[in-house]
Structures are given as structure tokens and as C-alpha cells.
Amino acid sequence: MTVVSGAFLIFLGTTLGFFYLCPRQHRWLVLLAASVLFYVLAGKWQFLPCITLTSLAVWVGARRISRLDAELKEALKDKGLDKAAKKSLRTQYKSLKSRTLVLVLVLCVGALCVTKFSRVVVALADQIAAISAMGVHMDPTLLVMPLGISYYTFSTIGYLLDVYWKRYPCEESFPRFFLYTIYFPHILQGPISRYNRLGASLKEGMSFSEENITHGAERIIWGFFKKLVIADRLNLMVSTVYDGKPHAGSIFLVTMLLDALMIYTDFSGYMEIVCGASQLFGVELEENFNHPFFSRTVAEFWRRWHMTLGGWFKDYVYYPISVSSWMKKLNRKNAKRLSKRASRVISVAIPCLCTWFLTGLWHGTGPNYVCWGIYYGVLITISNAFQEEFKAFDERWGINTESRSWRLLQMVRTFCIFMGGRVLTSPGNLANTAMVFDNIFHNLQPWQWFDGSLWTYGLKRPDGNVLILGLLLVLVVSFLQERTHVREEIDRRGVVLRWILMYAGIIAVIVFGVYGAGYDAAKFIYMQY
Amino acid sequence: MDKIIEILSGIKSGVDFANEEQIVTGGVLDSIDITEFITALEEEFDIEIGMEYMENENFDSVSAIWDMVEELQEA
Numbered sequence: 001m002t003v004v005s006g007a008f009l010i011f012l013g014t015t016l017g018f019f020y021l022c023p024r025q026h027r028w029l030v031l032l033a034a035s036v037l038f039y040v041l042a043g044k045w046q047f048l049p050c051i052t053l054t055s056l057a058v059w060v061g062a063r064r065i066s067r068l069d070a071e072l073k074e075a076l077k078d079k080g081l082d083k084a085a086k087k088s089l090r091t092q093y094k095s096l097k098s099r100t101l102v103l104v105l106v107l108c109v110g111a112l113c114v115t116k117f118s119r120v121v122v123a124l125a126d127q128i129a130a131i132s133a134m135g136v137h138m139d140p141t142l143l144v145m146p147l148g149i150s151y152y153t154f155s156t157i158g159y160l161l162d163v164y165w166k167r168y169p170c171e172e173s174f175p176r177f178f179l180y181t182i183y184f185p186h187i188l189q190g191p192i193s194r195y196n197r198l199g200a201s202l203k204e205g206m207s208f209s210e211e212n213i214t215h216g217a218e219r220i221i222w223g224f225f226k227k228l229v230i231a232d233r234l235n236l237m238v239s240t241v242y243d244g245k246p247h248a249g250s251i252f253l254v255t256m257l258l259d260a261l262m263i264y265t266d267f268s269g270y271m272e273i274v275c276g277a278s279q280l281f282g283v284e285l286e287e288n289f290n291h292p293f294f295s296r297t298v299a300e301f302w303r304r305w306h307m308t309l310g311g312w313f314k315d316y317v318y319y320p321i322s323v324s325s326w327m328k329k330l331n332r333k334n335a336k337r338l339s340k341r342a343s344r345v346i347s348v349a350i351p352c353l354c355t356w357f358l359t360g361l362w363h364g365t366g367p368n369y370v371c372w373g374i375y376y377g378v379l380i381t382i383s384n385a386f387q388e389e390f391k392a393f394d395e396r397w398g399i400n401t402e403s404r405s406w407r408l409l410q411m412v413r414t415f416c417i418f419m420g421g422r423v424l425t426s427p428g429n430l431a432n433t434a435m436v437f438d439n440i441f442h443n444l445q446p447w448q449w450f451d452g453s454l455w456t457y458g459l460k461r462p463d464g465n466v467l468i469l470g471l472l473l474v475l476v477v478s479f480l481q482e483r484t485h486v487r488e489e490i491d492r493r494g495v496v497l498r499w500i501l502m503y504a505g506i507i508a509v510i511v512f513g514v515y516g517a518g519y520d521a522a523k524f525i526y527m528q529y
Numbered sequence: 530m531d532k533i534i535e536i537l538s539g540i541k542s543g544v545d546f547a548n549e550e551q552i553v554t555g556g557v558l559d560s561i562d563i564t565e566f567i568t569a570l571e572e573e574f575d576i577e578i579g580m581e582y583m584e585n586e587n588f589d590s591v592s593a594i595w596d597m598v599e600e601l602q603e604a
Contacts, residue, residue: 161580165580167584299559303556314560318560319580322567323564323567323578328571331568344565348565
């Protein structure tokens with residue numbers, strides 16, 4: 001079962017019915033049962049032990065860390081202890097806490113790495129077997145990853161580290177913690193929720209609110225529109241062109257553009273659906289998108305795109321590296337022997353490149369994903385290192401950096417950089433990426449844009465019209481959302497307008513949604529991560 | 530507190546840090562600026578800012594930063 005299916009809507013309606021019929025204090029149990037059922041229906045029941053064990057390991061680890069903190073606090077109250085004894089106690093407890101943390105991290109990250117890298121290892125073993133003519137064939141695609149493992153591992157690790165850093169107390173009830181891990185709207189593709197926000201929201205006991213129901217339903221319809229009408233239609237051409245075969249450069253250029261728009265409408269469409277579904281139960285999920293294509297710089301883009309993943313890497317990878325004792329030591333050493341600027345650039349580059357390298361690996365284990373990560377790491381480091389030169393350039397040429405035209409130019413530049421990043425991963429491997437660029441530079445054939453060839457790659461002319469109108473609508477809504485709260489604005493204009501818009505949305509999804517032969521709604525792009 | 534404002538202004542000029550209440554959550558400083566600020570803050574006040582202090586609310590205003598510095602100096 002995928003979230004873009006009739007089965008999901010039936011599941012959602014049934015869960016909603018049970019949820020609001022249940023007394024308020026037990027509603028979380030309905031969500032827990034529904035989430036377990038959804039997890040089994042969306043994947044396989046065999047995945048259930050994996051997520052349960054990860055949750056259990058983290059829950060037990062966090063409780064032990066909390067208990068050690070409480071014990072230390074109690075022990076330090078002893079007035080007979082001198083400064084040295086207190087220091088020794090702190091060191092002793094810190095070591096116990098660290099050991100617990102490392103053990104649980106090794107278990108969880110180990111499980112994630114095994115599932116992520118096993119395909120690479122099997123593919124390598126298969127190649128070795130083929131070269132040495134052993135007569136053994138191993139198919140790496142037969143290996144399956146537990147559903148949502150990248151997402152739930154990150155959510156639970158975030159919780160464990162927060163408890164370790166004493167940011168909030170641990171959860172005493174395992175079923176409650178398990179609900180946070182497996183909560184069905186966020187389990188497959190995120191958002192990667194923080195325990196102090198989602199856990200509290202799930203605990204509060206959700207009461208019925210008409211606003212939550214209508215706003216939730218509106219978001220679900222809008223998400224269906226983005227996914228079924230736009231993203232899946234764009235996918236018709238993108239999947240046809242990125243088939244590993246050479247095409248005219250002009251066709252690749254159009255596909256690069258469509259691919260960037262596709263991943264946005266696909267992923268943000270999914271987020272609209274799951275955030276809307278969660279809102280029906282009165283539980284607010286964290287936002288993952290904030291109109292990223294309005295970003296003026298790459299760094300800003302990544303603060304607006306997949307925000308919960310970016311936030312996770314910032315808090316649990318970038319900052320820990322930046323403020324680690326070895327990094328500070330290195331910075332101090334560099335400050336003495338290098339210029340101020342060089343020392344600053346190194347202090348930014350190391351955590352930035354490490355973070356982006358890991359972000360690349362999170363998305364995929366192939367060399368193309370590693371290149372993708374390094375691509376962004378290097379770009380952000382360069383933009384930071386040459387800030388002064390960029391500023392001097394603007395002043396030298398008298399550029400008004402706040403003018404509308406300059407801002408637009410910066411947005412277009414950021415979008416092109418994003419398209420460049422997509423070409424590293426979308427065609428499947430680096431050889432295909434090289435082929436795409438080779439055709440763009442040596443086999444452009446721009447007349448294919450006008451002679452009708454464009455419409456022979458999965459999209460027909462009417463599809464083009466639907467796409468233009470659909471994308472214009474997304475653009476207009478995004479503009480409005482930058483300036484105002486669109487749903488509240490619709491509410492203010494009365495029930496009639498709201499119902500007209502909702503029915504129009506449903507009809508648009510039914511009439512213009514892509515449901516043709518070979519259509520597979522199960523394939524949300526970010527599910528593969 | 531003046532010293533904190535001076536360090537912040539050195540990292541990003543043209544911001545009224547004395548009255549800014551959303552230094553991090555409002556995106557005035559990004560993560561790269563924050564790490565630079567922490568290094569300067571640690572040197573200036575001879576403190577060590579651990580991960581338990583790396584929360585937005587500790588860096589969102591000058592008064593919040595000052596509270597954190599005082600707490601760390603007392604520890």
C-alpha cells in the first residue's frame with residue numbers, strides 16, 4: 001500500500017473513525033495499531049522485527065543514559081566530596097554514558113550500513129565471481145531494505161543523542177516511544193521528526209477540530225495533485241530519456257529541467273499528503289519544504305529543501321564535528337601558523353565536506369551519490385571562502401544585490417546548480433551522466449525542440465499543456481504562500497469557495513492524474529533512500 | 530554583553546543584534562557563522578561550549594547567549 005492509492009484512503013478513513021470514537025486518552029493506541037498495520041501493508045511483515053529492535057535498543061539505551069545522569073546528580077549532592085572526587089565521579093559516569101551511547105549507535109548505524117552497503121558488496125562479489133569464472137551468480141537487486149530504515153534510524157538516533165546531551169528527559173513508556181518511531185505518516189519518507197516535538201504532540205491526546213479535518217483534507221488533495229497530475233506526468237519523459245541510451249543534447253536539457261521539477265513535485269507532494277493525513281489526527285508534522293526554488297544561494301536552498309534531513313545533519317553531524325575538541329585543537333594550531341582567512345576556510349571546509357559526504361551516502365552508496373555529496377560540499381565551502389571576493393565583485397560593478405532582477409538571476413543560478421546535482425544521480429550512474437554531458441556539448445540538435453521530436457519521449461502535446469498549467473498553479477500558490485497563509489485566507493472567504501476548490505482539486509486529480517498502463521504509484525523517489 | 534554584540538557584528542555587519550530575538554531561528558546567522566561565533570566566544574570568555582548547549586534558544590538573542598556564558602563560567 002502506498003499513500004497515493006484508494007487503499008490508503010480507506011485505511012485513513014477507517015483509522016480516523018476508530019480514532020475519534022475512542023476515548024481521548026486511548027487515541028494514541030489506535031494510532032499505534034494503525035501504524036503497525038500500515039507498516040506491514042506497505043512492506044512486508046518480516047521488516048517489523050528490524051524496526052522493533054532498533055526502537056527497543058534506542059529506548060533501553062536512552063533510559064540507561066538518563067538513569068546514569070540521575071545517579072550522578074544524586075552522588076554529587078554528597079557534601080563530603082572534594083573537587084577531585086567530584087571530577088573523578090563525573091569522568092566515571094561520562095565514560096559509562098559514552099559506552100552505552102556507542103554501543104547503541106554501533107547497533108543502529110551498523111544495521112543501516114549493512115542494509116545500505118550489502119547491495120554494493122554483493123554486486124562486487126558477483127563481478128569477482130564472473131571474472132574468475134566460478135559459475136556463481138548473485139543478484140544484488142534481490143536484497144531488500146527494511147522500509148523507512150534510513151528515516152527511522154535517523155529519528156531514533158537523534159532522540160538518543162538529545163537525551164545524551166540532556167536536552168530533554170527520556171521516554172519512560174516503550175509503546176509510546178515505538179509509536180513515535182513507527183507513526184505511519186512519517187515512517188516511509190519522513191519528515192525526520194524530533195522526539196521533543198512529535199513525541200509531545202502524540203502524547204497530548206488529540207481532540208477533534210473541524211479546522212484540522214478541513215485543512216488536512218485540503219493538503220491531501222493538493223499533494224495528490226502535485227504527485228499524480230504533475231510528478232507522474234513528468235516522470236513519463238524523464239524515465240524514457242534516462243534509459244542509459246544516447247539522445248540529442250536538446251532532449252537531455254529539457255529532461256534535466258523536467259527532472260528537477262519532478263523530484264520537487266514528487267517529494268513535496270508526498271509531504272503534503274502525509275502532513276495533511278497527520279493533521280486529520282491533530283498531530284502536526286514538521287515541514288520539509290519552504291519553496292526551495294526561491295532560494296538565492298545553494299546554502300539557502302538546502303535550508304528550504306528536505307529541511308528535516310538538513311537540520312538533522314546540521315545538529316548531529318556538522319555541529320558535533322565543528323565543536324569537537326580535535327577540531328578546536330586543529331583550529332587553534334591553524335590560527336598560529338596560517339593566515340586568519342586560511343584558518344577560517346579550513347575550519348568551515350572540514351565539517352562541511354564531512355557532512356555533505358555523509359549526506360551523499362545517505363541518499364545512495366554508489367560513486368554518483370558520493371560525487372553528489374562532494375559537489376554540494378565543495379560549492380558551499382567555495383561560496384563561504386570567497387565571500388569577500390563576491391562582495392567586492394558586486395561593488396566593483398555597482399550591482400544592486402537587492403534589486404528584483406538580480407534576485408531573480410540568483411534564483412535561476414541556484415536552480416541550475418540544483419539541476420547539475422540531479423544529473424549526477426538521476427541517469428543511474430556516472431557513465432550515463434558523462435553521456436548526458438557529452439550529448440549536450442557535442443550533439444545538441446536544438447531543432448528537436450521545435451520539429452515535434454520532443455513529443456516522442458513519453459509526453460504528448462496535451463500532457464505538455466497540463467504540465468504548463470499545473471506548474472503555473474504550483475508557482476502561483478508558492479508565491480502566495482511566501483506572502484500569506486493561503487488556507488486561512490481561503491477559510492476567511494467562506495465555505496463555498498473552500499468546497500469549490502476542494503471539488504476542483506479532486507476532479508483535476510481524477511481527470512488529469514496519470515494512471516496509464518505501466519503506471520506505478522508506489523514509486524515515490526525518496527522511498528528508495 | 531557589549532563584547533558579544535561586538536563579536537556578532539564582526540561576523541555579520543549591518544544587523545541590530547542588541548534587539549534581534551531570532552538570530553538563529555530567523556536565519557540571521559547560519560550554521561557556518563554559528564561555529565565561527567562559538568570559537569570566538571570560547572576564546573573571549575575562556576569557556577567551552579559543549580553539544581548540550583548547541584540549541585537554537587541559546588543563540589537566538591544576545592541575552593540568551595549571555596545567560597549561557599554566565600552559566601558556563603560558573604560551572
